Amino acid sequence: MSRIRVALVDDQALFRAGIRMLISSQPDLEFVGEAANGREAILLASSARPDVMLMDIRMPELDGIQATAEIVQDAPDAADPGPRIIVLTTFDLDESAARAIRAGASGFVLKDADPEFLLAAIRTVHAGNAVIAASATRRLFEEFRATPDAVPRPTAFAELTPREREIFVLAARGLSNAEIAAAEFLSEATVKTHVSRILTKLSLRDRVQLVVYAYENGLVD
Numbered sequence: 001m002s003r004i005r006v007a008l009v010d011d012q013a014l015f016r017a018g019i020r021m022l023i024s025s026q027p028d029l030e031f032v033g034e035a036a037n038g039r040e041a042i043l044l045a046s047s048a049r050p051d052v053m054l055m056d057i058r059m060p061e062l063d064g065i066q067a068t069a070e071i072v073q074d075a076p077d078a079a080d081p082g083p084r085i086i087v088l089t090t091f092d093l094d095e096s097a098a099r100a101i102r103a104g105a106s107g108f109v110l111k112d113a114d115p116e117f118l119l120a121a122i123r124t125v126h127a128g129n130a131v132i133a134a135s136a137t138r139r140l141f142e143e144f145r146a147t148p149d150a151v152p153r154p155t156a157f158a159e160l161t162p163r164e165r166e167i168f169v170l171a172a173r174g175l176s177n178a179e180i181a182a183a184e185f186l187s188e189a190t191v192k193t194h195v196s197r198i199l200t201k202l203s204l205r206d207r208v209q210l211v212v213y214a215y216e217n218g219l220v221d
Helices: 013-024 038-048 064-073 095-103 115-126 134-140 162-172 177-184 188-201 207-216
Strands: 004-009 029-035 052-056 084-089 108-110
Touching (some): 004 038, 004 115, 038 052, 064 084, 095 108, 108 115, 162 207, 177 188
Parallel strands (some): 004 029, 004 052
């Protein structure tokens, strides 16, 4: 099995050294590069082609939000969506973290999180799942909630089948595949297939982006 390629972007050299040692100690992870600001991060994403990038928010030159947006926009295509980005933040429910997720990050991790949590987050995001609990994601985006009449329903959403719309709403509310399977009397494998098709039809990267999409378009209560 190939190792997960991880890159780090942070303006503190000591923090980078610690994370580099942590990642390098794991047999299934490979540390492929580091950067000290957002501009360097964009170059690093292109040259090192990491699977996952850990991205600090507040940095000189170019902050992590802008860097995340540019990296996501520069991704070649759906078959090669570029690195999944985990935002590093200093406190929970950071508005800047919310903005980074809206820009294309796959979630956030507190900088003082336990090392085991960070390692698990890297593996989780690489597998295509949210790196934070969906309930926390929902709280994070409460301030950006759209009222049902504020925006028209997206055209792409109308292309979902009735079953896919049901699963979309449950996923947006934070239910896991197992919980959705129990609620809809389906197998987890079937739910996983439906979620994958939903993400493809709506051109979304992962379940975190699904939650963002749902709240921005007033598709959940």
